[in-house]
Amino acid sequence: MSTLVKHFAGPSYLNGFFGKDLFNEYNTPAFAGTVPAVNVVENEEGFRIEVAAPGLQKSDFKLNLEKNQLTISAEKEQKEENKNEKYTRKEFKYTSFQRTFTLPNTIDGDRIEANYADGILSIALPKREEAKEKPARLIDIA
Numbered sequence: 001m002s003t004l005v006k007h008f009a010g011p012s013y014l015n016g017f018f019g020k021d022l023f024n025e026y027n028t029p030a031f032a033g034t035v036p037a038v039n040v041v042e043n044e045e046g047f048r049i050e051v052a053a054p055g056l057q058k059s060d061f062k063l064n065l066e067k068n069q070l071t072i073s074a075e076k077e078q079k080e081e082n083k084n085e086k087y088t089r090k091e092f093k094y095t096s097f098q099r100t101f102t103l104p105n106t107i108d109g110d111r112i113e114a115n116y117a118d119g120i121l122s123i124a125l126p127k128r129e130e131a132k133e134k135p136a137r138l139i140d141i142a
Contacts, residue, residue, distance in 0.1 A: 036051050037051075037052045045126055046124060047127075048122060049125065050121070050122050051099075051121040051123075053116075055119070056116075060075060060076045061116065061121060062075075063112075068103045068104075068107075068109075070100065070101045070112075070125075071098060071100045072100075072121070073096065073098040073099075074096060075094065075095070076096070077092065077094050103125065106127050106131035107128070108128045112125055112126070
């Protein structure tokens with residue numbers, strides 16, 4: 001396998017990684033939710049999920065791993081207030097999303113790491129050592 005990062009394309013056992021992508025989206029006057037774009041990339045060491053979420057802060061995110069389910073969620077409350085001589089107008093806007101991914105059994109859940117920079121939440125999902133592809137080797141015959 002090349003050391004170049006390749007985009008997630010296909011073997012059937014990996015389709016479950018995307019197949020369980022669940023999300024909730026609500027649209028009410030007090031709540032506007034959208035689901036951000038997500039990239040999933042695989043390399044020799046594991047997978048990386050990149051979530052495009054500009055305008056949020058690191059503290060707005062919550063990551064939860066339960067069994068093989070990784071849930072990525074965020075919630076942000078924005079308040080806007082206009083004061084005039086005769087009235088005060090307040091508006092509240094809540095933005096949130098949630099996505100859940102079923103991870104393959106090859107992921108080492110204890111070593112998952114995440115960071116948020118420049119509007120991108122990046123989650124590293126390292127493979128277990130036994131799941132990494134081993135280079136070909138010559139076996140001596142005794």
